[in-house]
Amino acid sequence: MIQMSTRQVLRHSSWICWKDLLEFSRSKIRLVMLVVMPLFMMLMVGFIFPSSSSISNQPVAIANLDTGVTEVVNSTHIPMHLGNTFVTELTAINNKTGMMDLSTSTGFNDIKSRIQDGSISGGIILPSDFTSSLLHGFQGNVTIVTDQSNPQISAIMQEVLTQTIQAMGTEQAELGLNSTFHVALNMTGAMIQPFNVQTKGIIPGNPNYFEFVAPGITAMVVMMSLMTGLPHAISYERDVGTLDGMLVAPTSRLSIILGKVMAQTVRGVVQAAIIFLIAVGLFGVVIYGNLLLVAALILLTVFSFVGLGILITSFADREETATMVMMTLMFPMMFLSGVFFPIQQMPWYMQDVAYILPLTYATTALRKVIVLGAGISAVWTDVLILLLVGIVLLAIAVPLFKKAMSR
Amino acid sequence: MSKIAIRTKNLTKKFGDFTAVDNVSFDVEEGEIFGFLGPNGAGKSTTIRVLCTLSKPTSGSVEVAGFDAVKDDSEVRKHIGLVSEKLIMYNELTARENLKLFGKLYDLPDDVLAKRIDELLKFVHMEKWADARIGTFSTGMKQRINVIRAMVNQPEILFLDEPTLGLDPQSTVEIREMIRKINTEQGTTMILTTHMMVDAEMLCGRIGIIDKGKIVALDTSQNLKKLVSGTESTAFEFEIPNLTQTMMTSLQSLGCVESVSQEDQTRIKVRAAGEDSFDSMIDSLRSNHARITSAKSLEPTLEDVFLHITGRNVVDQVSDTVKTTMQGGGPGGPRRPTGGRVR
Numbered sequence: 001m002i003q004m005s006t007r008q009v010l011r012h013s014s015w016i017c018w019k020d021l022l023e024f025s026r027s028k029i030r031l032v033m034l035v036v037m038p039l040f041m042m043l044m045v046g047f048i049f050p051s052s053s054s055i056s057n058q059p060v061a062i063a064n065l066d067t068g069v070t071e072v073v074n075s076t077h078i079p080m081h082l083g084n085t086f087v088t089e090l091t092a093i094n095n096k097t098g099m100m101d102l103s104t105s106t107g108f109n110d111i112k113s114r115i116q117d118g119s120i121s122g123g124i125i126l127p128s129d130f131t132s133s134l135l136h137g138f139q140g141n142v143t144i145v146t147d148q149s150n151p152q153i154s155a156i157m158q159e160v161l162t163q164t165i166q167a168m169g170t171e172q173a174e175l176g177l178n179s180t181f182h183v184a185l186n187m188t189g190a191m192i193q194p195f196n197v198q199t200k201g202i203i204p205g206n207p208n209y210f211e212f213v214a215p216g217i218t219a220m221v222v223m224m225s226l227m228t229g230l231p232h233a234i235s236y237e238r239d240v241g242t243l244d245g246m247l248v249a250p251t252s253r254l255s256i257i258l259g260k261v262m263a264q265t266v267r268g269v270v271q272a273a274i275i276f277l278i279a280v281g282l283f284g285v286v287i288y289g290n291l292l293l294v295a296a297l298i299l300l301t302v303f304s305f306v307g308l309g310i311l312i313t314s315f316a317d318r319e320e321t322a323t324m325v326m327m328t329l330m331f332p333m334m335f336l337s338g339v340f341f342p343i344q345q346m347p348w349y350m351q352d353v354a355y356i357l358p359l360t361y362a363t364t365a366l367r368k369v370i371v372l373g374a375g376i377s378a379v380w381t382d383v384l385i386l387l388l389v390g391i392v393l394l395a396i397a398v399p400l401f402k403k404a405m406s407r
Numbered sequence: 408m409s410k411i412a413i414r415t416k417n418l419t420k421k422f423g424d425f426t427a428v429d430n431v432s433f434d435v436e437e438g439e440i441f442g443f444l445g446p447n448g449a450g451k452s453t454t455i456r457v458l459c460t461l462s463k464p465t466s467g468s469v470e471v472a473g474f475d476a477v478k479d480d481s482e483v484r485k486h487i488g489l490v491s492e493k494l495i496m497y498n499e500l501t502a503r504e505n506l507k508l509f510g511k512l513y514d515l516p517d518d519v520l521a522k523r524i525d526e527l528l529k530f531v532h533m534e535k536w537a538d539a540r541i542g543t544f545s546t547g548m549k550q551r552i553n554v555i556r557a558m559v560n561q562p563e564i565l566f567l568d569e570p571t572l573g574l575d576p577q578s579t580v581e582i583r584e585m586i587r588k589i590n591t592e593q594g595t596t597m598i599l600t601t602h603m604m605v606d607a608e609m610l611c612g613r614i615g616i617i618d619k620g621k622i623v624a625l626d627t628s629q630n631l632k633k634l635v636s637g638t639e640s641t642a643f644e645f646e647i648p649n650l651t652q653t654m655m656t657s658l659q660s661l662g663c664v665e666s667v668s669q670e671d672q673t674r675i676k677v678r679a680a681g682e683d684s685f686d687s688m689i690d691s692l693r694s695n696h697a698r699i700t701s702a703k704s705l706e707p708t709l710e711d712v713f714l715h716i717t718g719r720n721v722v723d724q725v726s727d728t729v730k731t732t733m734q735g736g737g738p739g740g741p742r743r744p745t746g747g748r749v750r
Contacts, residue, residue, distance in 0.1 A: 008514070015511040019497065019504075026499040026540070241493025245556070248459050249512035250484040 009255045016246065016259025020233065021266060034267070038221055038275040042283065045213050045340055056098050058157060059120040061105035062087055066130035082131040082140065089168050090124075099160055108145065115147045122146055122157045203288050203373060210283040215366035216339030218272045222301045223359055225268035226261070227330055230309035231322035233260050239319050253405045254398070257310055264309075265302050272298050288373030297369060297379070301362040304386040307393025314397060314404040333359045338367075358389045411470075412437045412564050412596040413458060418467035420453050427453040429620035430467070435598060437563075440590050442611030443600040444709065450620040451600035452492060455568050458598065459489050472563055485513070488557035490567045494549055495556060498542030502533060502552050505541060506559055513560040520559075527555040531585065547578030554585060564596045565589065571606055579606075586610055604709040614709070618717045628709060635707040635715045640665050640680035642705035643688065647697045648673050654695045661687050676705070 024030055066083025094100050103120070105111050111123030123145040127133075134140040144161050146154040174188035183191065234257070237243040246256050279285035287294065312329070316322035335341070336350065337359035343351055354360045365382035368374040376383075413435040420428040428450045435441045443451040456462040458471055460480040469476040472486035489495070496505050503524055510520040528534045531551040541549060550570070557565060567586065571579045587610060589595050601607050607614050608628050615625040624631055647654065650673055658677060659667050663684035668676050677688060685704075692699060707715075 011514075012512055015508055019500065019508045022504065023497055023499040241491055242495050242497060244459075244461055244489065244491050244493075245495030245509060246512060247461055248484060248487065248489045249509060249560075250481050250514075251512045 009252050009258065012251045012255035013259035013262060016256060017262035017266070020260060020263035024263070024267065034271055035274055038217065038271055039278055041217050041221075042210065042214070042275065042278055045209075045217070057101045058099060058122065058153070059103065060100040060157070060161075061103045061111050061114060061120045061123045062090070063105040063107045063111060063123065063125045065107060065128045066126045067128045069131045069135055071135070080131055080135065082134050083126045086126060086130070086140075086142075086168065089171075090164060093164055093167070108143075111145050115145065120147075121150065121153055122161070124161065203286075203371070210279055211285050211371050212342075212367070213340060214275060214279040214283075214285050215370045216337075216363045218275050218298065219301050219337075219359060219362040219366050220334055220339050221271045221275060222268040222298055223305050223333065223362070224330065225264050225271060226302060226305040226309040227312065227326050228323075229264040229267060230260055230306075231313040231316055231326055232319065233264065234313045235316055235319040235322040238317075247405060253402050256405075257313075257398075257401055261306050261309075265299075268302060269295075269298060287370050289369035290375070293369050293376060294366065297362070297365050297383075300383060300386050300390075301366075304358050304362065304390040304393070307390060307395075307397040310397035310401050311393065314400040317404075333357050336360070338363050358386060361385045361389075410437045411435070412439070412472060413441075413598065414468075414470040415458070416468045418454070418457060418469055419465050420450075420457055420462065421465045426620050428457065428464075431617075431620070431622050432467075433615060433622060433625060435596060437596050438590070438594050439612050440586070440597040440599060440610050442607040442614040443598070443617050444602070444604070444607045444614050444713070445600075445617035446602060449617045451617055452568055453620075454617070455489075455566050455598065455600055459487060459566055460484055461489075485560065486563045488560060488562035488565045490554050490557045490565065490570050492569045492572060494553050496541045496549065496553055499540060501538045501540050502528065502544075503537045505552065506556055509556055510559045515560070523559065523561075527558060531555055545578075547574055547581060550574060550578065550582055551585065554582065554589075558589070558595075561593075562595065564598065567597060567599045569600055569602070571601070571603060583609060608709055616713060616716060618713075623716050624712070631709065631712045632707045635711050640678045641684075643677045643679065643685065644670070644674060644701075644703050644705055645677065645688075645692070645699055646674050646701035647692065647699055649696070649698050650675065651695065651697075654692055654697050657691050657695055658688060661691055663687055 064083045064087050066081060066086075068079055068081035068083065071078045071080050091102060094102060105114070105123060108123075108125060111120070111125070114120045115123065125143040125145065127141050127143070130140050142165055144158055146158055148154060170189075170192055173192050174185065177183045177188045177191060178185050234243065237246075243256075247253075276287065280287065308329070312322055312325050316325055332353075336346075336354045337343075337357050338354060339359070343354045343360065346354065361382040365379040365386070368379050368382075372378075411434050413433075415434075416432050418428055418431045419426065431450075431454065443454065445451050453462065457464050457469060458476065460471075460476050460483050463477060471483045474482040474486075476483050497508075500508070506524045506527065507520065510524065515523070524537075525534070528537050531554070533548065533551060533555075536544065536548065541552065544552070554567075554570065570586065571582055574582060583606065586597065586599070590597055597610075599606070599610060611628065613625065613627050614631060615622045616631070617623070624634065626634075650669075655667050655669065655675060658664055658675075661679075661684075663679045663681040665678045665680065667678075670676055679685075679688060689699070689702070
């Protein structure tokens, strides 16, 4: 076999790349999808994951069962109803935050049936002895009923209600300290809560979920363009017969795969750029890292997945098979590599799995650079792993591909 | 002796246990149009793929344009062009862009390529459509571009795998004319596979009949037909409304006529040999004032040849198997193939 010169291989592959991109640019639907796909992804993952800041107008029912107590002070009957006071204060606080949409309820059973039919997402119950407990030196019980079918909302509701109720408790305690022990009101806070916790990130501002998810989606889209785009492009051409035209020309098999890789890389990088534009322009994400480093990392991600794409291509003799194989590989990657959920939240054995997947390193490195403004020194282990994975996969894939092409 | 363009010796190609091409040996001379005739799945396309370096033979040797198709595949590729059963063209690209891409894969410089593309488009009268996308073309137009695409590197050998498959009658004639023109004007050696008898008969110098991976007969179309009749003579049928015994006797007395038989009141069948036999018979009949309303030669077709050699019809392969399975289904079962699987 006559060895093709490197220049010839590059020349042929750039013509094949030219052809692929020309084909791509002429397909309107594909151009539209290039923009729509990342936009959908961002919108979807950005908005479906709830956070305490995103919760508003959650329907919550209050069952105020407090019977109140009539105190006899100096033979005058003074009706005391602390339950009503509680509800008034809670309503006042809620009017400021707008988190809940409060309604009244008759008790636990009513709350239960309304949670079941989905008309409310939680309830608050004040027991009948609420006032009397408080007046006799006991704690006033407040029961929060949660919707267990929706763990995320339920957890956030619980947190929000607890905070609100605690704040009300603190206020009560401050007033109590002031009236009973004559402590100045500006001192009471430090007595009840001696420790003040402040959170400070290493970058200015308050990162939102888009900031978390944008680097991950970038890495994922780049991965997809190679893992789905490459096998699809080649097995499609094999199915319709056009691949034979290239194979019968005096062109190295390497030029064909290289041309395809080049075209898919361009597609992946363009899509990554679109994601950044959407993230920055539409969702207010700030890129803190060096843009060149980000670009280099994206290219490195391409490199680490090229081998895998070629490998699938070599094994899949038909387009259908290729689609099946890459779907099976891609889904675990998408969900386990920390694209949507932080790896640290996973159980240890799943974390171990995550650290086998190259996408994890691509996502981690991109996130460090984009969100935290890290430099090359902070991501060099990730870079090294990605390089290594790329080299190993290519070393396996290229000979297999050459063999597969001359069946 | 002309030079040899293709030489295969004991070529065998297996896919697992299935032998697609079984110990095939043949030579193709330069400038020849060589036809492979056979039913679908006989091994025609596989043979072409091996000759085109797209598939490696399991055993045997293949030499194309003077190079070994396995060891020197890159050299072979420079000298050949392929018109495959499936169109090798990108629908989103224009005719010119398609030709340009493939020209560039043969390392043609820009000016040479541009000139050649213009010439080729002119050759098939498609200059007007040079910058229209292939996707907008009719099947016949697509196939014309597809053929010149295979010629962009001016190949010495052109492989055509079912070039008229799926074309309407007019386009079929056009493509057939085109193939003949390329062969005569440029002296290109052509290997053609087809299951269309007419294609093989009209185009090919020599025909290899291939069945179940083996070449069962290889000769010119005329010689193949002799296999059926077994003699040099040809049968003719005449329809003469005023047929008389005298006419038949005088035909019988001609030197070229072997036998005369009466089919019915107006028709006779005559077996005769020699190039001018038809003329002599007509002269004889006219001198006896015969009114000839129809005269035809009962020459065997290549279809007959295939039937004679393999005992089966070329196109009826699948329907045969369907019938067999249906009959195996038990007595009283439907005798009619139910699916649309025939052909």
